[in-house]
Amino acid sequence: MATMDKKNVSMNDVAIAAGVSLKTVSRVINEPDSVRESTRDKVHSAMEALGFRANFAARSLKLGRYGCIGVVLFHLSGGAVDMIDGIADAAEERGFALTMIKKRAGEKMTLAEAARRMSQLPVDGMIFNLRQMVDDFDTFEAPKDLKTVIITPMEHPTCSTVSDDQEGGARMACEYFLNHGHKNVYFVSGKKESLSSQCRMKGWRAALEARGIEPPEPLQGDWNADSGYAAGLVLADKPDCTAVLAANDCMANGVMMALRDKGLNVPDDVSVIGFDDELYKTIPNSILTSVKFRHRELGVRALNEVVAGIETPSSRSRTLVSGVLVERSSVKDLRA
Amino acid sequence: MATMDKKNVSMNDVAIAAGVSLKTVSRVINEPDSVRESTRDKVHSAMEALGFRANFAARSLKLGRYGCIGVVLFHLSGGAVDMIDGIADAAEERGFALTMIKKRAGEKMTLAEAARRMSQLPVDGMIFNLRQMVDDFDTFEAPKDLKTVIITPMEHPTCSTVSDDQEGGARMACEYFLNHGHKNVYFVSGKKESLSSQCRMKGWRAALEARGIEPPEPLQGDWNADSGYAAGLVLADKPDCTAVLAANDCMANGVMMALRDKGLNVPDDVSVIGFDDELYKTIPNSILTSVKFRHRELGVRALNEVVAGIETPSSRSRTLVSGVLVERSSVKDLRA
DNA sequence: TTGCGAAATGACAACGTTGTCATTTCGTTA
C-alpha cells in the first residue's frame, strides 16, 4: 500500500519506478512481445504498485483516433432500448465504446446541430437515430472525416442509412390478410408525425393497390390503447370490415377490446394484426398476430456500417432489416 | 470553397491564416471578451474558411478532464429508457456528455471489471445501473479519482447510491389496501433474482407485519402476464383473498384476467394493485391502480450526485426517490 | 508630443502518450 498521493501516475513514473525507459513501458502495453519477460514483469509490478492507468487523452491525441462511436438520440422510444442494446454489443465486439447525446425534450435539434456537437466529442464516427422528420434532412452534409449513419426510414442523399423495413412489414401483414381470403383491410395509424406510422400506412396502401383494391379511409390513432378502442368502435359498425391492421400492438388490443364490447369475436367476426409483438407481455394467452422488427439487429447493422466506414472510407449505402410476422390466431382463414 | 485536403485543421493553421498567434485563436474560443473585436472577426473567418474544429484529445489532455460521465448498463430494461433519458438531460444541462458501456448478454461482469474498463475511457465520473446482485458488490472499491454512483436498491459500504424507494412504494400500496378495510394482502412476485422484486416483496411483508398480520405465502411470477394469470387462478380459489399486490402491471393484468375468467369481478370481489403504471398504454379504459416510480428523476439525481462529487469531492451518500400511487378504480373500499 | 497604465497579443513550455531512429545488449558462430 505504498500508494502515492500524486494526482495522476504517468508512464514516466512507472518507468522510473521500474528502472526502465518511458518507451519500454509504452511497449509493455502496446507490443508486449517485443519486451523481454523479466523486464515486462518489472514494469507490470511497478504499474500495479503505483496504480497506473493509461491516459485516454494523450493516447488519442497521439493516435488520432478515439475508439468511440457517437450516438445521437433524437427520439427515445421503447424500441430504442433494443436498438441501443444492439449498437452497444456490436460496438464492444469491435472494440469501440459509445458516446451519447440526446435531443432535449422540447428542443428543436437539426442534423447539422447534432453533428456540430458530436464533433466536439471523442468520436470516430456517429449514428443518428431519427424517427421523425427534421428541417435540414435533405440539405445536411456530414463532416467528411466523421462517417455518419442515420437510422431512419427515409433515404438520404449523401449519408448511409439503416432502417427496419416498415413498409415491407406492413405489406407482408396485408398480403397475409388477402391470402387468407379477406377482401379488404382497414388501417389504424399511429401519431401523424411518426415516420414509422407513415411507412406502415404506405405499405398497407401499396399492398391493397397492388391487388386493385381501393384502400378505405385510415383511422387516426396515437399509439395508445384508448385510441385503438375508439377506432374499434367505429370499425365494429362497418359490415365490410373483416380485417384490421393496427400500427402497433397496444392499439390493436384496443381495437379487439372494442370489438368484443360490441359483441364481435376476434377472429371469427373480425381479424386483427398489430406491430411490435409485445402484447404477450401484458395480455395472458394473447392471440394477436403481429409484425415484429428486429431492433437489435438494426443497431448492430448501423454500428457495423459506421465501423466499416471508418476503416475504409466507403460510399453511401442503404440497409433494410426485414420484419417477421409472428403468427398467432387473430386472423381467420376465409377461404374454407 | 477553398477547403484544403489537409487531414486536420489545427489552431496553428487558423492562426497563420488569420495572421495572429496560436494563443489568440485559443483565446477567441475560451475567453472571447479578452480579444479585440476586429481580431476576433479575423479569427472567426479563418476558422470558418478552414473548417476548424477543436481537438478533443488535446484539449482534455491539457485540462485534465473530459466533460464526460461514464454510464455502465448492467441491465437494460424498459424502465432503463426513462432513467437514461433523465441522465442524458441532466448531463447536457450540466455540460457533460455520456460515455456508455454495457454488459454483454451472458457475460458476467463485476463492478471491478466495469470500473477498469471505464477508467480507460474519457470520463470524469461514472454511474452504474445495477438491478441484480453481483459477486463483488460488498468488496468493490471505486477508483479514488473517479466519483462513482451506483443505481441500486442495496446500500454500498463506500459508494454513493441512488434508488427508487421500491420498498416504500410496496408499503404504500399495502397500507392503501389496509386503510381501505382489507384484512390481508396477497403478493405476486417478479423474477427471483431481480432486486426490484425482492424489495417490493420486502415492503409488502413489512407493511403487513407492522399491523400484526401474518403475510401469506407469496406467489412466484416472472414479470410476464402469463405468470400473473397462473397466480390469479390460484388466488381465485382462496376465499380470504380480497386484495392482490402484483410486482408489476403486466402480472397484475394477468391476475385480473384470471379472476374474470373464474367469474370474479375486480374490484367488487377482489382488489388489485400493480407497479409501474404502464397498463393504460395497452389496455383501454384501464382501471388498475398502480405504484409508479419516477425513473427519470432517478437518472437526474444520479447524474447530479456524480457531478457534485467531481466538483467537490464528497463523501458517500444515499438517495431514495419515492414512488407515487396512481389511483384508479381497482381497489374496493370495504369499510362502508 | 510624451509618458503611463491597461488592454491586447505573443513566445514558449507543458500535458502523457506513441513513432522514428539510434544505441545497447544478447546469443551465436568463427
Place this chain on the structure above:
DNA sequence: TAACGAAATGACAACGTTGTCATTTCGCAA
C-alpha cells in the same frame, strides 16, 4: 575470444491544446 546480426531498449520529437509570463499596442492625461 572476437565478431557479428538480431533482439531489446532508449533518447527525443511530435500530436494540438492551454497556462504562464513577457512583450507590444492602445487610449488618455499631462
